[in-house]
Amino acid sequence: MKGKSGSQVRSLDVARLAGVSRSAVSRAYTPGAYISDETRARVLHAAETLGYSPNAMARSLITRRTGIVGVVSTDLDNPFYAALLQKLGTALQKAGLAPLVLFGDENSTDHHITQMMSYRVDALVMTNATLSSRMAVRFAAQDKPIIAINRLMAQDEITSITCDNRSGMQSVVDHLADLGCRRIAFVAGHPDSSSSRDREDGFLRQMAARGLSPAGIVTGHYTHDGGAAAARQILGGDTLPDAIACANDMMAFAVMDVARKEFGLRIPRQVKVTGFDNSGLADWSSHALTSVDQNVDEMIALAVEHIGAAVRLEPRAPHHIEVPARLVIRASSVDQAQGGEGDVPC
Amino acid sequence: MKGKSGSQVRSLDVARLAGVSRSAVSRAYTPGAYISDETRARVLHAAETLGYSPNAMARSLITRRTGIVGVVSTDLDNPFYAALLQKLGTALQKAGLAPLVLFGDENSTDHHITQMMSYRVDALVMTNATLSSRMAVRFAAQDKPIIAINRLMAQDEITSITCDNRSGMQSVVDHLADLGCRRIAFVAGHPDSSSSRDREDGFLRQMAARGLSPAGIVTGHYTHDGGAAAARQILGGDTLPDAIACANDMMAFAVMDVARKEFGLRIPRQVKVTGFDNSGLADWSSHALTSVDQNVDEMIALAVEHIGAAVRLEPRAPHHIEVPARLVIRASSVDQAQGGEGDVPC
DNA sequence: CAATATGGTGCACTCGTGTGCATAAGGGAA
DNA sequence: TTCCCTTATGCACACGAGTGCACCATATTG
Numbered sequence: 001m002k003g004k005s006g007s008q009v010r011s012l013d014v015a016r017l018a019g020v021s022r023s024a025v026s027r028a029y030t031p032g033a034y035i036s037d038e039t040r041a042r043v044l045h046a047a048e049t050l051g052y053s054p055n056a057m058a059r060s061l062i063t064r065r066t067g068i069v070g071v072v073s074t075d076l077d078n079p080f081y082a083a084l085l086q087k088l089g090t091a092l093q094k095a096g097l098a099p100l101v102l103f104g105d106e107n108s109t110d111h112h113i114t115q116m117m118s119y120r121v122d123a124l125v126m127t128n129a130t131l132s133s134r135m136a137v138r139f140a141a142q143d144k145p146i147i148a149i150n151r152l153m154a155q156d157e158i159t160s161i162t163c164d165n166r167s168g169m170q171s172v173v174d175h176l177a178d179l180g181c182r183r184i185a186f187v188a189g190h191p192d193s194s195s196s197r198d199r200e201d202g203f204l205r206q207m208a209a210r211g212l213s214p215a216g217i218v219t220g221h222y223t224h225d226g227g228a229a230a231a232r233q234i235l236g237g238d239t240l241p242d243a244i245a246c247a248n249d250m251m252a253f254a255v256m257d258v259a260r261k262e263f264g265l266r267i268p269r270q271v272k273v274t275g276f277d278n279s280g281l282a283d284w285s286s287h288a289l290t291s292v293d294q295n296v297d298e299m300i301a302l303a304v305e306h307i308g309a310a311v312r313l314e315p316r317a318p319h320h321i322e323v324p325a326r327l328v329i330r331a332s333s334v335d336q337a338q339g340g341e342g343d344v345p346c
Numbered sequence: 347m348k349g350k351s352g353s354q355v356r357s358l359d360v361a362r363l364a365g366v367s368r369s370a371v372s373r374a375y376t377p378g379a380y381i382s383d384e385t386r387a388r389v390l391h392a393a394e395t396l397g398y399s400p401n402a403m404a405r406s407l408i409t410r411r412t413g414i415v416g417v418v419s420t421d422l423d424n425p426f427y428a429a430l431l432q433k434l435g436t437a438l439q440k441a442g443l444a445p446l447v448l449f450g451d452e453n454s455t456d457h458h459i460t461q462m463m464s465y466r467v468d469a470l471v472m473t474n475a476t477l478s479s480r481m482a483v484r485f486a487a488q489d490k491p492i493i494a495i496n497r498l499m500a501q502d503e504i505t506s507i508t509c510d511n512r513s514g515m516q517s518v519v520d521h522l523a524d525l526g527c528r529r530i531a532f533v534a535g536h537p538d539s540s541s542s543r544d545r546e547d548g549f550l551r552q553m554a555a556r557g558l559s560p561a562g563i564v565t566g567h568y569t570h571d572g573g574a575a576a577a578r579q580i581l582g583g584d585t586l587p588d589a590i591a592c593a594n595d596m597m598a599f600a601v602m603d604v605a606r607k608e609f610g611l612r613i614p615r616q617v618k619v620t621g622f623d624n625s626g627l628a629d630w631s632s633h634a635l636t637s638v639d640q641n642v643d644e645m646i647a648l649a650v651e652h653i654g655a656a657v658r659l660e661p662r663a664p665h666h667i668e669v670p671a672r673l674v675i676r677a678s679s680v681d682q683a684q685g686g687e688g689d690v691p692c
Numbered sequence: 693c694a695a696t697a698t699g700g701t702g703c704a705c706t707c708g709t710g711t712g713c714a715t716a717a718g719g720g721a722a
Numbered sequence: 723t724t725c726c727c728t729t730a731t732g733c734a735c736a737c738g739a740g741t742g743c744a745c746c747a748t749a750t751t752g
Contacts, residue, residue, distance in 0.1 A: 358739095
């Protein structure tokens with residue numbers, strides 16, 4: 001027993017204790033390897049008493065797979081992305097992978113991506129941030145997938161998974177128009193992001209299809225503060241809109257708060273408000289926000305499946321997947337809406 | 347140029363291109379190593395053209411440090427923990443470390459910890475979850491620190507960093523009592539968690555000190571739904587309390603919503619509500635929640651500093667640190683409170 | 693000039709593991 | 723018996739990088 005404190009337990013130690021070779025120890029941890037049940041049991045027992053667990057770093061050196069997935073995220077203030085990250089992390093670990101998370105402001109990501117690349121992550125998932133083309137090419141050259149959730153990216157190397165933003169927003173317009181709204185304003189997200197553009201596009205199209213013209217379009221940058229500023233601009237104008245459709249929930253919450261507190265408006269009676277994301281808070285009775293569910297679970301399942309395929313060395317060509325969106329109607333657009341019963345597929 | 351697609355770029359490739367030995371490449375990436383500026387420049391240039399970045403896995407094998415910190419988190423639905431995770435992640439990467447995040451329900455953590463241990467993480471940070479003693483011992487045997495943020499843990503091997511939960515809650519009681527409240531109810535968190543017990547203790551002590559007796563104590567399990575149920579129980583009783591102090595913000599939001607929507611109460615006129623965490627949502631005008639700021643930034647700074655010391659092989663003995671808490675007064679307890687100006691140290 | 697310090701470089705060993713290959717033992721079929 | 727197939731095991735090489743040590747070139751000092 002030469003085990004000094006701080007010294008690692010190696011497979012050799014286990015092998016000696018179990019009276020087998022080091023190979024046997026390795027095989028005991030490899031499902032389907034040629035090893036007798038008895039030997040495996042003896043190895044695992046020895047490992048247990050020594051407190052051994054195989055060194056994933058050393059293993060990755062030879063297998064050329066780390067089991068680590070780089071996740072680039074920003075803006076966990078937005079509860080939608082917080083929930084997304086948690087679900088993604090849970091799904092990954094269920095698939096035997098572990099998320100190495102990176103929080104980055106838009107411009108510093110490239111530097112951090114290099115850091116992730118030195119950890120030789122098996123895949124890269126971007127939930128919000130962007131990625132320079134140079135980095136995308138360099139990463140994809142390793143035959144490892146890059147997946148953008150909730151954002152369509154220009155680079156060919158990237159698989160994008162989004163919900164059907166256009167028809168999601170179209171169903172919002174239909175819903176509001178069906179309720180008799182004629183002057184509908186729109187609070188857009190970030191001009192750079194595809195999701196915002198698609199949602200705005202869906203809004204404009206369906207407004208035109210219903211013979212309506214927008215009662216103002218303002219950018220709220222997807223943030224709470226931006227949404228509040230947008231609300232002040234919209235509600236401070238000459239004529240009041242009868243509905244405000246927002247490109248995400250965060251801005252919708254701010255719009256509701258400003259409308260109520262600063263303009264004394266009743267929701268939905270005087271003005272209806274809708275969001276997009278169907279984040280957890282949308283269900284709180286303080287806002288009871290009509291929103292569009294993005295079907296996060298399915299987006300994540302697709303992402304993890306795609307990653308799993310790459311890890312098993314069955315790479316797939318990058319492509320764009322769209323999952324259907326679903327309108328969820330609550331009291332911010334309809335008086336006394338019954339929670340949950342108002343679900344409408346679009 | 348034998349570089350097949352998919353093959354890694356190794357330091358040897360860079361060395362050949364730069365016309366130096368492999369050692370020089372290694373030293374080019376090691377600050378303070380004996381290497382001439384000229385050679386370093388040539389190496390870095392060659393690395394750039396080949397798209398090389400050192401393999402952190404291989405490096406960790408020899409340095410016995412991975413630069414990865416395991417972070418065990420749960421319940422990102424709670425915006426406080428979401429913000430905590432983001433700030434922690436940002437602070438870690440600023441210190442050259444990367445967070446490997448693990449989401450676990452209370453009971454499965456042990457299994458996932460073994461997974462993290464095979465990645466040889468340099469430290470373990472628990473933001474919410476617990477850890478079995480067996481695992482704590484096994485991990486601490488590697489001379490690597492375990493840090494619990496926001497939770498005091500029984501094991502000797504663990505460094506706990508919390509805010510001063512007792513005096514934080516005491517200042518809430520003082521604040522409410524000063525406003526003339528006589529019947530104050532308390533919504534506790536999770537019975538198992540030290541933070542909840544400490545906050546309840548502070549509540550009870552200061553109530554006694556002010557000569558008041560609690561108008562009901564109900565457990566809300568730190569969740570939104572639990573808070574709503576607690577509110578219904580408290581407000582459905584015979585006599586209405588004039589204030590409800592909650593052990594965290596999430597429950598306070600639910601309490602406010604139930605009080606307003608289901609009992610038609612005006613806040614703060616008929617009943618005052620306070621929270622604990624001072625999460626971002628507390629500042630939204632929809633709730634404008636009086637709360638206790640936990641000083642997350644300082645807790646995180648301390649945690650990262652502790653980890654950094656361990657990585658530099660200057661280990662510190664585990665200990666318990668308490669940072670001061672700060673009462674933040676908003677409109678949920680005081681009519682027309684000016685945002686931010688009501689800060690009161692406790 | 694000789695003696696010594698200083699900065700720079702490469703060799704070779706090491707970290708802990710997976711796996712192809714050779715080998716051995718055992719069992720069944722001809 | 724002989725031949726072949728299956729299962730189990732160990733040897734030895736590789737994965738990619740850090741670093742102690744020896745060595746060399748050059749500048750500095752006496």
